[in-house]
Amino acid sequence: MIDHITDSFIKKITGSLKRGKQVHRRLPQGGLVYIDRPLPFLVIFRHPTGQPDHATADFLKANASYIISHQERTEELRPLVQSIAKTLSDHFGAFMIMELMAAPADATDAPLFKVLGPEKQLPTTTKTIVEELQRIKLPETRTSVATDTNQLLLQEPHSLLTEEELKRHSVLLLGLQLRPIYKNKATGRIYPQLLRNMREKVANAIKKTVFDFVSVQTTHHPVHFQALGRQSVNRVVWRIDKQLTSISDQFQFLLLVTPVNNQEAWAAFQKSKYKEQPTFHYRLLPVDADQLKRxxxxxxxxxxxDPTLGYLFRDKRHELDKMLTMLADRNTPDFLYSSMQLYGTVHEPLLKIAEGILAAIPEPMREKDAALMPVKEFAALAEQEISFLREQYPGLDSGVDVREDIVGLIVSEGRLNVGTDAKIPRHRAEALIQHEVGTHILTYYNGKAQPLRQLYMGSPGYEELQEGLAVLSEWLVGGLDQDRMRMLAARVVAVYHLTKGSSFTENFWRLKDTYNFSDETAWDITMRVHRGGGLTKDAVYLRGLVHLLEYLKQGHELEPLLIGKIRQDYLPLVQELIYRNVLRPVPIKPRYLLNEGIKPKLEQLKAGISVFNLL
Incomplete structure (x- = not known):
C-alpha cells in the first residue's frame, strides 16, 4: 500500500499498460487499481468521505478494469484516471469511464438504478445500459430505472475529468447510482445473498454496455460481451478449487451406496419367494461425514x-454437503429425502413418457438366449476405446478393472469397473462402450484437461446431462434397443413409486407383474432404486435424454456439452469462462463425432425428434 499517488507511480502504471501488462496496485487507504489487461473502459468507485461503503465497492470486483478509492483522495486520483484514460484512448481510439455510487440510505423514493450520462452524446450506449438494467429481476423488488445528466460527475471538487478533456481524448463518462437495498437501513448490515445476486446482474449489464460502446467506437472488437470479463484468476480461486476437490476425492459416493452383497441378497430374496425385504450390506465409510463437513x-x-466462479464453488459445496448427509444416513428413511434434494423426483410429464414407452413395448423384445459377450472380451474392447481416446489426449490415464464387488458397469474417478457377473449382450457391447468410455471417461478427462477441477469432479446435478449424453451415444452407434428403453422407463416408474412410499417388494412385483420384466431384471432395477435407503438417481437417465433432445432441437451443438461433467444450465457459465480464456477448447472427441456415417443422425437431432422416435 502507498501513502500517496505520485507522478512516478502513475508513470509505472501507464508504462505497464503500454506494454500490454496487467496492473494490480494498492492505493492509499486500502484503495485498489486493477486492470486485467489493457481494455477501453474503466469502472470507478469512491468511498464517501468518512463513510466507507465496502458493499457497493464489491460491485466493481466483478469487472476486468476498475479503481476503488476515496472521495477525499480525488485530487490525487484525478491525474491517475486522466493518464489511464489518455493512454488507453490513444491505443483504442476511444475510452469509456463508468462511475458507480450508492444513493443515500434515506432516499426511499430513489429508483433502484439511476443512469447519469451526456444529454446528446452516444445515446445508444446510454439506451443499452437502461435496457439491461430494466431486465434485472430481484426478489421482492420492483426494478425502476431513471436517467439524468452526468453534470454531477463533472462538478468540482469531485470531477475526475473536465468536459474539455472528455472531448479531447474521446472519453464517454457515465454514472450509475444504485439504491442500496442490499443493506439494512437501520443497522447497516449486509444481506449477502441479495448483494451477490445484484452484483452479478449489474456486472453483466455493465459488460453489455461496454460491449456496445467498444464494438462501435474503438478498435477493440471482442467476440462476445463476456470476453470483456477477467482473464486472470486470483490464486485464492485455485486454492479453493483444490480444497473442494480434496474433499470430494476422499469418498467415492456411488460405490459407497452400492451393495457389496448383491448376489447373496438376490439368492435370499428368491428363497423367500420374493416376499421378504432384502438386507443389503455396504462398504465401510472411509470418512467421518461430520469432520468433512467442518x-x-x-x-x-x-x-x-469473481461472481461466476464463486457461484460454481458455492453450488459444489452444497452438493458435497448433501452427499455427506446421505452417506451418514445410509439405510435410514432420511437417505431418500436427501436423494430427492440431490437428484430430484419424477414429475408428471416424465412419468407419462415412461409409462408411454412401457405401453408401446409391453413385452421384452430381446431373445432370452441372445449371445452374451464374456467380461474379459468386453474389457479388452473397452481398453481399445480408451487407447483411441488417449491418442487425442496423452494425459488420459484410465483403464478397466474387473471386480467381484461391482454390479454391472460403473465408472469411478475416470476408470471403468466391470463386475465379474456382468451380463453384456454382444449386440450392445459397442453402445455400452460409448456410454461408459465415450461419455463418462471422456468427459472426466476433458474436464481434467481444464485448469478448473470442478469440471472433472462434477458440477452439482451433472448426472442428468451425463446420462442423457451417454444414452444418446448408444442410439448414435445403433445399440439403443427397445429393451434398453424399457429399462430406462421402468427406472423412472420405480423411482416415482419409491417416492410415493412403495416398498422394495411392491416395486419388484409391479415391475414383474404389471410390466412383464424378468425376475432378475426386476431385481436389478429395484435394487438400484432402493439401495442406500432410496436413491432417485436412476430417473435422470430418461429425464436427461428428454431434456437433451429438446436442447438439440433448439439448434445447439453436441460437442460443447462434452467439456466436462457439467449440467445443462451451466453451459452459459462455461461459455463465459471460455470467452474469458479461463477455460480451454475440448481436447477429446468421441468416436461417433468423428464418424461421417453418423452425421445424418446428428442432423435428425437438430431437426427435432422425441424419445419415441428413438424406439
Missing part, C-alpha cells in the same frame, strides 16, 4: 470476488 464449511468461498 472442513467443507471452513473453505473461505466468500473470498472469491
Amino acid at each position: 472442513k467443507l464449511y471452513n473453505i473461505a468461498i466468500e473470498k472469491v470476488d
Whole structure:
C-alpha cells in the first residue's frame, strides 16, 4: 500500500499498460487499481468521505478494469484516471469511464438504478445500459430505472475529468447510482445473498454496455460481451478449487451406496419367494461425514470476488454437503429425502413418457438366449476405446478393472469397473462402450484437461446431462434397443413409486407383474432404486435424454456439452469462462463425432425428434 499517488507511480502504471501488462496496485487507504489487461473502459468507485461503503465497492470486483478509492483522495486520483484514460484512448481510439455510487440510505423514493450520462452524446450506449438494467429481476423488488445528466460527475471538487478533456481524448463518462437495498437501513448490515445476486446482474449489464460502446467506437472488437470479463484468476480461486476437490476425492459416493452383497441378497430374496425385504450390506465409510463437513464449511468461498466462479464453488459445496448427509444416513428413511434434494423426483410429464414407452413395448423384445459377450472380451474392447481416446489426449490415464464387488458397469474417478457377473449382450457391447468410455471417461478427462477441477469432479446435478449424453451415444452407434428403453422407463416408474412410499417388494412385483420384466431384471432395477435407503438417481437417465433432445432441437451443438461433467444450465457459465480464456477448447472427441456415417443422425437431432422416435 502507498501513502500517496505520485507522478512516478502513475508513470509505472501507464508504462505497464503500454506494454500490454496487467496492473494490480494498492492505493492509499486500502484503495485498489486493477486492470486485467489493457481494455477501453474503466469502472470507478469512491468511498464517501468518512463513510466507507465496502458493499457497493464489491460491485466493481466483478469487472476486468476498475479503481476503488476515496472521495477525499480525488485530487490525487484525478491525474491517475486522466493518464489511464489518455493512454488507453490513444491505443483504442476511444475510452469509456463508468462511475458507480450508492444513493443515500434515506432516499426511499430513489429508483433502484439511476443512469447519469451526456444529454446528446452516444445515446445508444446510454439506451443499452437502461435496457439491461430494466431486465434485472430481484426478489421482492420492483426494478425502476431513471436517467439524468452526468453534470454531477463533472462538478468540482469531485470531477475526475473536465468536459474539455472528455472531448479531447474521446472519453464517454457515465454514472450509475444504485439504491442500496442490499443493506439494512437501520443497522447497516449486509444481506449477502441479495448483494451477490445484484452484483452479478449489474456486472453483466455493465459488460453489455461496454460491449456496445467498444464494438462501435474503438478498435477493440471482442467476440462476445463476456470476453470483456477477467482473464486472470486470483490464486485464492485455485486454492479453493483444490480444497473442494480434496474433499470430494476422499469418498467415492456411488460405490459407497452400492451393495457389496448383491448376489447373496438376490439368492435370499428368491428363497423367500420374493416376499421378504432384502438386507443389503455396504462398504465401510472411509470418512467421518461430520469432520468433512467442518472442513467443507471452513473453505473461505466468500473470498472469491469473481461472481461466476464463486457461484460454481458455492453450488459444489452444497452438493458435497448433501452427499455427506446421505452417506451418514445410509439405510435410514432420511437417505431418500436427501436423494430427492440431490437428484430430484419424477414429475408428471416424465412419468407419462415412461409409462408411454412401457405401453408401446409391453413385452421384452430381446431373445432370452441372445449371445452374451464374456467380461474379459468386453474389457479388452473397452481398453481399445480408451487407447483411441488417449491418442487425442496423452494425459488420459484410465483403464478397466474387473471386480467381484461391482454390479454391472460403473465408472469411478475416470476408470471403468466391470463386475465379474456382468451380463453384456454382444449386440450392445459397442453402445455400452460409448456410454461408459465415450461419455463418462471422456468427459472426466476433458474436464481434467481444464485448469478448473470442478469440471472433472462434477458440477452439482451433472448426472442428468451425463446420462442423457451417454444414452444418446448408444442410439448414435445403433445399440439403443427397445429393451434398453424399457429399462430406462421402468427406472423412472420405480423411482416415482419409491417416492410415493412403495416398498422394495411392491416395486419388484409391479415391475414383474404389471410390466412383464424378468425376475432378475426386476431385481436389478429395484435394487438400484432402493439401495442406500432410496436413491432417485436412476430417473435422470430418461429425464436427461428428454431434456437433451429438446436442447438439440433448439439448434445447439453436441460437442460443447462434452467439456466436462457439467449440467445443462451451466453451459452459459462455461461459455463465459471460455470467452474469458479461463477455460480451454475440448481436447477429446468421441468416436461417433468423428464418424461421417453418423452425421445424418446428428442432423435428425437438430431437426427435432422425441424419445419415441428413438424406439
